Amino acid sequence: MIEIRNLTKKFGPFTAVDDISFTVEQGEVLGFLGPNGAGKSTTMKMLTGFLAPTHGTAIVCGHDVRTEPRAVKANIGYLPEGAPLYPDMTPLSLLRFVAEIRGYSGTRRNQRIDEVVALVHLESVLHQRIETLSKGFKRRVGLAQAILHDPEVLILDEPTDGLDPNQKHDVRALIKQMAPGKVIVLSTHILEEVEQVCTRAIIIAEGRLCFDGTPEEFRSESRHHHAVSLTVKTETAPDAAQALESLESVATVEVLPSANGTSSFMLFPRENASLVRDVNRFVHDKGWELEHLHVEQGRLDDVFREITQGAASTV
Ligand SMILES: Nc1ncnc2c1ncn2[C@@H]1O[C@H](COP(=O)(O)OP(=O)(O)OP(=O)(O)O)[C@@H](O)[C@H]1O
Ligand SMILES: [Mg+2]
Structure with missing residues (x-):
């Protein structure tokens, strides 16, 4: 459902993403790991049509991000890094807005918003201005807008960053629950998270892909494995x-x-x-x-x- 072909991003002379290729199939939960500045967010931005690649491309659900960005965006739910949101909206008004953009209206819209609000536990802050929400709640609103239209492909840039342990647990459970019919790509700095939710891990360092395997294969690279x-x-x-x-x-x-x-x-x-x-x-x-x-x-x-x-x- 996702095919990344020789994806490259240069900012001036600096290469942030360097000739990355891989595919992701339905049902896979792919964890993106890598040091700060490795190119994880930049890869996700290209995958979601937010940044144009310098070379190469990504095909999402049969659509090329370079030539059919709208079709790609329709199939994708995206939680960007830092979960940027309109600060003077409330979670409810934002979700209504997103729902309408995604083609929902009337009762169906309200029903879907209720479902998503329950899934990410937003009930207590629905009418509070987003700029006054705590970091974790902002993140949850970001997650809610990403999953609202039940997309086939979810791209989540550090979805559990800033969440308390209970919320981390709930979001991981939600990701696992949604996984079977979707492709989920998430980035994280929590290595254990990869074992808990991912079926596959990819490591990027300095813009290059340097590991692609299952979480077990990742762990078995350790010299302490079976010591x-x-x-x-x-x-x-x-x-x-x-x-x-x-x-x-x-x-x-x-x-x-x-x-x-x-x-x-x-x-x-x-x-x-x-x-x-x-x-x-x-x-x-x-x-x-x-x-x-x-x-x-x-x-x-x-x-x-x-x-x-x-x-x-x-x-
Ligand atoms: N618009 C831009 N202009 C110039 N350089 C950029 C731009 N966006 C990203 N970069 C650079 O590209 C590199 C990769 O950044 P990116 O945000 O993809 O890293 P990351 O792997 O997501 O890191 P982190 O773990 O800190 O989120 C960094 O060196 C960053 O400074
Ligand atoms: Mg990042």
């Missing part, structure tokens, strides 16, 4: 580090800082080794007193840093 953290009572295991190194399935042992009377280690597996079973048995056979044993899932921050800084250093 085992272990804490034992030191008096029962005085030579633990050396002993653990002798285990066949252990590639390396890192000594971690630990509390008095205990020793902690991070054990990295050899390829394809199932470490936790071996370590568990080993600890038991040695008679060490175990305080903690945990299979690490991988650290998203580390992977993000490696991928984005790695990409920057090759430029």
Whole structure:
């Protein structure tokens, strides 16, 4: 439903988006990750027909953003960065205005506004001027106008930015609930959010695409993926580090800082080794007193840093 072909944006001599191509299918929730200034918002602006590409194009629901921007906009709901809104309107008057632009009228219009207001919990501020709303409520009004016409494609630039934890939870649940019949592209700086709502993650650094895969694939890039953290009572295991190194399935042992009377280690597996079973048995056979044993899932921050800084250093 979205096809991005060699999309490029230059501002003078500066290339903000550099030859990006990918496609997104119905049902996918695509998370856009990348450092500040990477080109996420610029890509979204081109995708929604808000900025013209310097080269390349995007095809949305069969329409080319360069030649058929109105048809693209009709199929898209867009929450721009910072959720710009008319400050002297109220959420209700804004939603009525947007509904009319989107082709709703009469009872159907009012019904749809009621549905959307309930979905993003705007009841308490419907008649308050937008400029006097808190940041989170402004964001929710922005989200409401984006989903109002139940579009096939949703482009959400940091949809949970500035929301309280309850609202973050609700917006993520709403995104998941809407996902099956749509294409949703969202950007975020919350790496865990990608795992919670996205079926696919794309990382952009310095305008270039440098990762495209599932959230699991993203996490599995971490060197801590399937590592085992272990804490034992030191008096029962005085030579633990050396002993653990002798285990066949252990590639390396890192000594971690630990509390008095205990020793902690991070054990990295050899390829394809199932470490936790071996370590568990080993600890038991040695008679060490175990305080903690945990299979690490991988650290998203580390992977993000490696991928984005790695990409920057090759430029
Ligand atoms: N109109 C413009 N004129 C000049 N430079 C621009 C313009 N718009 C964006 N840029 C530059 O393009 C780069 C990409 O900006 P963009 O807003 O797409 O980043 P981003 O990935 O969304 O970052 P963030 O995570 O901070 O939102 C930045 O260096 C930005 O300063
Ligand atoms: Mg941005």
